[in-house]
Amino acid sequence: MNKFRNIKAKVVVLFSVVMIVFTATLLLTVYVSERDRLLEIELEKSTEISITHAKILNQEISKYITMLKMLSGAPQLKDESPSNIVQHLIRLVDISDGDFINAVYVDSDLNLIDAKGGSTKVTHPLFLKGDQWLNKEFNITVPIMSAFEDAPVIMVVVPIRNLDKNWIGTIAAAVPLGVISSKLSSIKLTKGSFAWLADANGVIVSHPNKNAVMSVNLEVAEDLGFPGFYKIFEQTKTQNSGFGQYQDTNINQTKIVTFSKIENLPGWTLFVTTNESEIFQDIYSMLYDILIITVVLVLVFLLLISRLSNRITQPIIKLTEEVKAGVDNRHRTLGIIDTDDEIGQLSRVFSETIGKINLHTNHLEKLVEQRTAEVTSRNIMLSKQNDQLEQLASKDSLTGLYNRRAFTTLVEKEVSRARRHNLPVTLVVLDIDHFKKINDQFGHSVGDDVLCRIAKELTQATRKENTICRWGGEEFVILVPEANSDLVFQQIEHIRSNMLTLNFDPVDSLTFSAGMATLLSGESFPQWFHRADKALYEAKSCGRNRTVVS
Numbered sequence: 001m002n003k004f005r006n007i008k009a010k011v012v013v014l015f016s017v018v019m020i021v022f023t024a025t026l027l028l029t030v031y032v033s034e035r036d037r038l039l040e041i042e043l044e045k046s047t048e049i050s051i052t053h054a055k056i057l058n059q060e061i062s063k064y065i066t067m068l069k070m071l072s073g074a075p076q077l078k079d080e081s082p083s084n085i086v087q088h089l090i091r092l093v094d095i096s097d098g099d100f101i102n103a104v105y106v107d108s109d110l111n112l113i114d115a116k117g118g119s120t121k122v123t124h125p126l127f128l129k130g131d132q133w134l135n136k137e138f139n140i141t142v143p144i145m146s147a148f149e150d151a152p153v154i155m156v157v158v159p160i161r162n163l164d165k166n167w168i169g170t171i172a173a174a175v176p177l178g179v180i181s182s183k184l185s186s187i188k189l190t191k192g193s194f195a196w197l198a199d200a201n202g203v204i205v206s207h208p209n210k211n212a213v214m215s216v217n218l219e220v221a222e223d224l225g226f227p228g229f230y231k232i233f234e235q236t237k238t239q240n241s242g243f244g245q246y247q248d249t250n251i252n253q254t255k256i257v258t259f260s261k262i263e264n265l266p267g268w269t270l271f272v273t274t275n276e277s278e279i280f281q282d283i284y285s286m287l288y289d290i291l292i293i294t295v296v297l298v299l300v301f302l303l304l305i306s307r308l309s310n311r312i313t314q315p316i317i318k319l320t321e322e323v324k325a326g327v328d329n330r331h332r333t334l335g336i337i338d339t340d341d342e343i344g345q346l347s348r349v350f351s352e353t354i355g356k357i358n359l360h361t362n363h364l365e366k367l368v369e370q371r372t373a374e375v376t377s378r379n380i381m382l383s384k385q386n387d388q389l390e391q392l393a394s395k396d397s398l399t400g401l402y403n404r405r406a407f408t409t410l411v412e413k414e415v416s417r418a419r420r421h422n423l424p425v426t427l428v429v430l431d432i433d434h435f436k437k438i439n440d441q442f443g444h445s446v447g448d449d450v451l452c453r454i455a456k457e458l459t460q461a462t463r464k465e466n467t468i469c470r471w472g473g474e475e476f477v478i479l480v481p482e483a484n485s486d487l488v489f490q491q492i493e494h495i496r497s498n499m500l501t502l503n504f505d506p507v508d509s510l511t512f513s514a515g516m517a518t519l520l521s522g523e524s525f526p527q528w529f530h531r532a533d534k535a536l537y538e539a540k541s542c543g544r545n546r547t548v549v550s
């Protein structure tokens, strides 16, 4: 299938089809037009030949008649002795130059003598005598087997008349059919054409096929395997010349035949037969020549087309490969087909365009790289800012401890974990004692500083798993995971006692009160916180600087 997609294959197939159709049409046209024309010409020629040879044969017969008349008119013949007559007859045979094989003289009493000295009495019923010669100058018999010869002959007969024009005898010459045939043998229309003769009875008297001579009557030709001949034979009875066509089923060939009547041989017909195929031989050879020339031309053109197609398609294929390679590899320079035709121009345009596209793509890539770097750095910055925001949102700005909102969220997670693993978790609420006095006595900034140092102390003194939150004002909350009240109490007490040793300059000393509660099962954070806060309140109420467990 791929073959039919390329230009060369398409052109070759199209051209071949066109040439085949063209040649077939040409051959058919030539055959049809030439066939009829040639047949017409050949028939005319053949008819002409038939007539001409009929005339030649006629002249031959006339010559024989004249020769016989010269002898029959000689006055001395009437009084001659038989031996002298034989001499005349011999001379007649001699001067015929082989055309006569015998000559006979018959007197009024039907005594016959011939040139060979033979004699007999004529008894043949068809022998003309007496008044039968009235107004008759000559007579030619149908072929007969002579009493003197072993070959069939025709007898050319002239009367001998006395001064009163009455018949007193007959002079005749025996002309063998072979002589007549030899006169026809030169007749040729084509290589295989031949002339032949039929007598007044329709019997073939001369034919190249010796077996047919004297043995075939045209009346029965149809039955002998020559359908169509009877029609021609019928024509010979009414026309002086003509033509027709018949089949020779013995050799399975169509024959054409022309015929002509011979004046001096009343009823006789000269035929010229030709094989139809031979007539059309010229057409066939002409068609063959046309075919050969066309095939040669087609081959030459196909070669040219193939070369031409290659010249067009090869650069296109090369260009396609170059463009593909150029698209696949941007750093590759597109090879230019350096011709001044359309392909060359296309190649240059492709090269320029792909170059521009590659340049543009490179530029775009750099731009994308630059933009990506920018976006990445901005993302990093944003991430940092987010972290800072997160920090700001979740941490107390003064102490850096978790604010109340963040702590609440963290508590929920820790509570859920403790419940899942069935672990204790304790909440401590811690409040600086008399903090208001510090503010009042040393100023708000010293108060802030104290808050920061307390936050730092709480962070350092507790485990890092603990979550410390500035709940508000001077109040802190510590979430201690995996620890019950006892453990946490000790830790807070340790921090509280340690508090008295710390230097909070300019503040002399500092104490805090704390309340704590370990999470009970099913307890909510507010309830839990409330218990711890209540414990703190209790610690405050009981004089401060102490820790109360709920």
Ligand SMILES: Nc1nc2c(ncn2[C@@H]2O[C@H](COP(=O)(O)OP(=O)(O)OP(=O)(O)O)[C@@H](O)[C@H]2O)c(=O)[nH]1
Residues within 6 Å of the ligand: 431, 432, 433, 434, 435, 436, 437, 439, 443, 444, 445, 446, 447, 448, 451, 472, 473, 474, 540, 544
């Ligand atoms: N410097 C400073 N003072 C604060 C801050 N937040 C709250 N305070 C002050 O802390 C003081 C708390 O006073 P109180 O609630 O009466 O408690 P106290 O004075 O500590 O008394 P007791 O808790 O009962 O021992 C108030 O005077 C507030 O103004 C803060 O961020 N910085």
